[in-house]
Amino acid sequence: MPPLQPKKDPSMKMTKEAADDFIKWVKRSAQEGKKCPPRVEGRDLIILAMGPSRGQCPFDAETWGLNTTYVMTEEFEEDMTKLFIVHKQVYALKSGNPYFNWEHIEEKGYELITTHRMKGVKSKLFPMKRISERFPIGFFSDTITYMIAYALYKSTKEVDGKVVYTGPYNNLRLYGVDMQEGEEYEYEKGGIEYWLGIAQGLGIGWSVGYGSTLFDTYGGVPYGQTFNKGRLDPKGLLRRTRPPTQEEIDGEHREVKHNAPWKIIRQ
């Protein structure tokens, strides 16, 4: 069977025709019992939030931000394509100043994605219904879950009742998603881990910035491993009197390589 050759596109975005051809090819491959069809090519996506690890963001891939991350990217003179805001206008407690500058957001040309329609604000509505159809449990515990879900929605198709990866995003890199504060983020952390779990199950890779509490257990080690040892500081953080070395940072880095089961051979 000749390999599928999607139209060449420097942005790697798959055209509708190429996606349809690809789905037909996936079905044919499945019917013929091919176990290891080649893999879809893809590209990285940076998901940028407001935690301290945002400082590690190299802005070397398409970047999506949330809330007021646009202030930071503008200060850094970096680019951001999409901005996710799932709140209506928020006002500062003391000054009463509005938090979001809708006019500025529109002027800068960010694609604003919201969950509400707001009068006078130009935005694209988050496709909740379509996403919930593809991923039936709509478990959205904070704005980042909406961003991951949107990236997964854009990168998958449904083929014979199964969701398969079709590109373009095969690696989600999260910066500033640290969930370090107790209470509020403790409730929200699981939602992000849930959606990254789905990504991983689909073969889409992910990584989180150094210092994030995502994928960390309460005790810092897998549950049950130190139940009787009473180790309070398994990573030696309390004994550390200097900044972490690069080796320590690499050792702490949590990352899953993408391993999507289908690939289009590009020629």
Next chain:
Amino acid sequence: MENNTSVTIAALGTTISQCPWTGDVWTLNNGYKTSQKFDKLFLVHKPPGTHLNWKEIAELSETVEIVSLHPLPKTRTTMYPFEKIRKKFGTDYFSDTICYMIAYALYLDYNEIRMYGADLSEEYREEKGGVEYWVGYARGRGVRVWIAPGSTLCHTELNRPYGTDEYERIRIWKEVQGGVK
């Protein structure tokens, strides 16, 4: 390869009352005392943990398969293949015994997981995220995961999608009541 098998994870929360006790049933910790039927008992703790009766468990191991993370004295156990699972799935994020059970079901290629009693209510909120990660991972791999209604798993704190009008209304109301910081 299609493997039409289903496993029931019977944990200790209140939604266990909905469990039909049919097919493969796995339980954990003291679940052997309350389960009507089970095929495997999962343990990730080791003696001298006080909340488990190790003598009783040792006796139980003569008749039931006990899957344990640690070798247990005088107890016949199947060792949990921690390293193999870590290598296969590329993660060691296990925040709760239920995480180990879901990972084991994926490792054994079950294509449906039914969860009862895995409620992860308030006192388990530090452990909830890990279970949700494994549920998500299973779903991403195409495994059907069914969670008993009433569990807090895959639900937000206020049981509505974050940021929606309804969520905000409940949040503000609870804030006024002093319930949400």
